[in-house]
Amino acid sequence: MAVAAALPLLLALLAPALAGAFPGCDYPPPLWCSSPEIAAACQAESHCANLSRPAAAPVELSLFYESLCPACRNFLVQELFTTWLLLPVGILNITLVPYGNAQERNDSGKWQFECQHGPEECLGNMIETCLMHEAKDFNSYFPVIFCLESGSSVTKNLEACLQVYAPQLDGSRIAACVQGDTGAALMHRNALLTEALDPPHQYVPWVVVNGKHTDELQEQAQAALLRLICRLYQGEKPEACGGSGRAPKEPRGCRR
The missing domain is CATH 3.40.30.10 (Glutaredoxin)
Known part of the structure; x- marks a missing residue:
């Protein structure tokens, strides 16, 4: 959420420098991720894809x-x-x-x-x-x-x-x-x-x-x-997932 909130501000600050790089974009930076068409016009698909990707279900x-x-x-x-x-x-x-x-x-x-x-x-x-x-x-x-x-x-x-x-x-x-x-x-x-x-x-x-x-x-x-x-x-694996686990063992418990 912090990244999503910060990107429009960052793009706004960089807008003067980026204007020449994206000559076909007539939209202000805060709107670049508002639709796939605008993202394409502003060549910002990679940024917007990261923001719009739905979170995986827990x-x-x-x-x-x-x-x-x-x-x-x-x-x-x-x-x-x-x-x-x-x-x-x-x-x-x-x-x-x-x-x-x-x-x-x-x-x-x-x-x-x-x-x-x-x-x-x-x-x-x-x-x-x-x-x-x-x-x-x-x-x-x-x-x-x-x-x-x-x-x-x-x-x-x-x-x-x-x-x-x-x-x-x-x-x-x-x-x-x-x-x-x-x-x-x-x-x-x-x-x-x-x-x-x-x-x-x-x-x-x-x-x-x-x-x-x-x-x-x-x-x-x-x-x-x-x-x-x-x-x-199914989402991006957190750091804790690196090298987890131990050798399998037979499950045992309190039987009915």
């Missing part, structure tokens, strides 16, 4: 996980968060769905949940879900989730992680969400999203890339996520 990645699954925590901390830090904005969009292998039931109009790693995992899932709901902004809540998942306790470190990574967020509002109907409704939504997976998930972490899950994508994501995203991104 790679879309959805992570279906549960808060206490060791393989989930490893993938989120070692692969996903690191890749997110290294890539510029606009390369990778991430959706987090904490639910995993949990089960839900409707008990007298209230949703109840049972999790693979017990009640503490259900609480961790709920904390992270309510954190996302309250923060709204991915850049605000993802570092907090990284802090929770990389620390000693997913369920006991929320206030400490907020203080370090998102002091603007109100921990009491997150707690109210966890303890109230909002948290249960949000977790029910996560359950529906997880159960709607096609193919159905067999373990977690379960990675969906650009709307698809295959064994090959899963293996590549768990082995070397940065390398996978760099390969899939």
